[in-house]
Amino acid sequence: MSAPTPRSGTAGRRRVLILGGTAEARALAARLADEPATTVISSLAGRVADPRLPVGEVRIGGFGGAPGLARWLSENRIDAVVDATHPYAARMRVAAVDAAATVGVPHLRLERPGWSARHGDRWHRVPDVDAAVRALPALGRRVLLTTGRQSLPAFLPLTGLWFLARVVDAPAGPVPAHVRLLRSRGPYTVDGELDLIRAHRIDVLVTKDSGGPLTEAKLAAARRLGLPVLMIDRPAAIASSTAVATVEQALGWLSARHAQPG
Incomplete structure (x- = not known):
C-alpha cells in the first residue's frame, strides 16, 4: 500500500464510512445525512437477504479483508471510519482497525453496551x-x-x-x-x-x-x-480501537475530528 493520500476530495466536506447493520449504525447515518458538509456511506455485509437500509448511500458486500478495505478507503477518499457492526462481527472489527491504520484514517468503534443480569436471572x-x-x-x-x-x-x-x-x-x-x-x-x-x-x-x-x-x-x-x-459472551475488545457506546458520543468524536486542521 502506498503512502496515505490527502483526505477530503472537496474542501471542507468530509466523507464518513459507517460499517453498519445495527440500529446504532442506522441512527448515526440518519443524523449525518442531515449535515450538509458530510457525505455518509453505509456498508452492509450482505448476509441478510432483506436488510433494514439506512438513509444515504449504501454499499452491500465484503471488501476482501483488511487490504481490500484499505484500498477502498483510499480510492474513495474517506475521512473517517465508524465501525458500528454487530458486537459479534469479530473479523470485521479487526479488518477495520488494520485498514484504517494502513491508510491513516481515523477509526471509531460504536458498540452498544451488553446486557446485565438482574435479580432473578x-x-x-x-x-x-x-x-x-x-x-x-x-x-x-x-x-x-x-x-x-x-x-x-x-x-x-x-x-x-x-x-x-x-x-x-x-x-x-x-x-x-x-x-x-x-x-x-x-x-x-x-x-x-x-x-x-x-x-x-x-x-x-x-x-x-x-x-x-x-x-x-x-x-x-x-x-x-x-x-x-x-x-x-462477546469477543474480546481490540486494545487499539477507540470505542464509544452511543450515537451522540460518535457524533461528538466525528465533530472533533472534523474540527482539527487538515
Missing part, C-alpha cells in the same frame, strides 16, 4: 459457541436458540435436544427433525416471548450478549418463568 455465561454447545445438555431439553443462522450448525449434533431456532434468514438446505426454524426479526415484546416459550414448552434459552432493547424481551420472559439462560 439464571444466567450461565460461556466464552463462545463451542462452550455453549458443551454446556447446553445439562441445562434443558427444549431450547429457544437465538444465536443466528451462522451458529446453528454447531448445535445440530445435539440430537437429544429439541430446538426452536429463531433466525432472520433460513440456512441453506434442510434442517434435521429435532430443529424447527422460526423466521422472525425484532423488536419483540415480553408478552409475545412468554407466549412463544409456553407454546413450545421451552425450558432453556440460548442467546448472545447482543445488548440493546430490540431483543431484550426474551430475557425478561425467561426471568419471569425462571428459565436458565445460556449467555454467550
